Amino acid sequence: MKKNQNQLVLVAVVSLAVLSMSFINFYSTIEPWKAPASAKTIKNPLKGNVQATKEGKKLYDSMCAVCHGNKGRGDGVAGMALNPRPANFTKSVVQDQTDGEIYWKITNGRLPMAAYKDILTEEQRWQLVNYLRTFKK
Ligand code: HEC
Numbered sequence: 001m002k003k004n005q006n007q008l009v010l011v012a013v014v015s016l017a018v019l020s021m022s023f024i025n026f027y028s029t030i031e032p033w034k035a036p037a038s039a040k041t042i043k044n045p046l047k048g049n050v051q052a053t054k055e056g057k058k059l060y061d062s063m064c065a066v067c068h069g070n071k072g073r074g075d076g077v078a079g080m081a082l083n084p085r086p087a088n089f090t091k092s093v094v095q096d097q098t099d100g101e102i103y104w105k106i107t108n109g110r111l112p113m114a115a116y117k118d119i120l121t122e123e124q125r126w127q128l129v130n131y132l133r134t135f136k137k
Pocket residue numbers: 032033060063064065066067068078079082083084085086087093094097102105106110111112113114116128
């Protein structure tokens with residue numbers, strides 16, 4: 001009897017610990033990433049430029065697909081264990097943003113995603129914005 005009670009207490013303590021950890025995890029991932037209002041109106045100089053979209057695909061396949069997946073679904077092999085998970089570009093939460101906001105996010109990054117400001121030129125970042133639009137459902 002005594003032994004059973006001890007086991008019960010142990011199970012309760014462990015459950016509580018697991019529960020509180022998942023709460024912490026939940027609340028630390030929930031905050032959505034928002035670009036500042038000033039990013040909204042940045043104009044895409046390559047809008048509708050088909051050649052730029054092609055260049056964007058090349059860049060995407062070599063630099064972004066590893067986390068965001070070949071089809072932009074956020075399911076790349078290197079993204080599986082990340083917290084937060086890589087964005088799914090087929091979703092309206094992404095596609096409803098302006099080109100300027102998406103450009104701003106690629107430029108500035110947010111951990112675990114790097115900032116591409118010093119890695120890619122402005123032109124390359126806009127080429128990527130064009131390509132990300134092709135994932136729209
Ligand atoms: C190391 C993995 C990794 C790589 C490589 C990576 N990303 Fe990301 N990306 C992420 C993660 C994780 C998020 C989610 C960040 C968040 O919500 O705080 C994200 C978010 C984004 C977003 C924001 C989506 C939104 O609206 O919230 C854009 C845009 C984006 N990535 C574009 C790119 C592009 C373009 C590349 C390639 C140049 C790239 N990413 C490479 C991991 C990665």
